[in-house]
Amino acid sequence: MIEQFGMPTLPSGVSPTTGMCNGSRNQYQPHPEPAYSMNQDTxxxxxxxxxxxxxxxxxxxxxxxxxxxxxxxxxxxxxxxxxxxxxxxxxxxxxxxxxxxxxxxxxxxxxxxxxxxxxxxxxxxxxxxxxxxxxxxxxxxxxxxxxxxxxxxxxxxxxxxxxxxxxxxxxxxxxxx
Missing domain, CATH: 2.60.120.200 (Jelly Rolls)
Structure with a gap:
């Protein structure tokens, strides 16, 4: 659903952030930064x-x-x-x-x-x-x-x-x- 919501393309109000694993990425993660922050009005x-x-x-x-x-x-x-x-x-x-x-x-x-x-x-x-x-x-x-x-x-x-x-x-x- 991350892709369906367009989060990898960073819609307005969404920004990448360091995730649970402090920025490390495994082979199953399709996106370079798998964590996102949404502002309150998004x-x-x-x-x-x-x-x-x-x-x-x-x-x-x-x-x-x-x-x-x-x-x-x-x-x-x-x-x-x-x-x-x-x-x-x-x-x-x-x-x-x-x-x-x-x-x-x-x-x-x-x-x-x-x-x-x-x-x-x-x-x-x-x-x-x-x-x-x-x-x-x-x-x-x-x-x-x-x-x-x-x-x-x-x-x-x-x-x-x-x-x-x-x-x-x-x-x-x-x-x-």
Whole structure:
């Protein structure tokens, strides 16, 4: 997704920075500087269908290496929206790592049971680099923090329902902010 967001070409508000490995590069890194810094006003977006042309997978994992700003309360790292601007998936980081997941129908009040805000109760706003793995499988979501700490929480999902791909993926911003 780094390439899809155009980060290697440094869009406005994005600058290269020294990454977790202090600038060293391994054979698997396609870009010379694999870490980027985004200023507070930067909004990068892509159509969800570009990243998921065959639909959003039922079970999936998100892998992220990041350094959150110190004293960051809780801010979206990225968010997925439907074409009606409904939030359907969002990963938030800072004093708490949390995942928002919604596969219900926003026009059906009884579908609110499928609206999930899952807090993992871990703080990563210390200015250090962290590796996050978030895995959604069945009716649970697991966070693996820094290749060690593993936290699993329940996730109420409708059986067999995929997240919609008719909207946008945004980085670093939430539409209703």
């Amino acid at each position: 909004v990068l977006s892509i159509p969800t269908i570009e990243s998921f042309p065959d639909g959003f997978p039922l079970d999936f994992s998100l892998l992220v290496t990041l350094r959150a700003s110190p004293n960051l309360e809780r801010a979206p790292l990225f968010a997925v929206y439907s074409s009606d601007s409904d939030e359907i998936l969002m990963l938030m980081v800072g004093r708490d790592v949390a995942l928002y997941y919604y596969d219900g129908n926003p026009e059906d009040d009884e579908q609110d049971q499928y609206q999930n805000m899952v807090s993992f109760g871990v703080n990563i706003d210390d200015g250090r680099w962290h590796r996050l793995g978030v895995s959604v499988k069945g009716n649970s979501v697991t966070l693996i923090l820094d290749c060690g700490t593993q936290i699993t929480r329940p996730l109420n999902r409708r059986p067999g329902v995929q997240l919609v791909t008719d909207g946008l993926i945004l980085t670093g911003v939430q539409l209703n902010e």
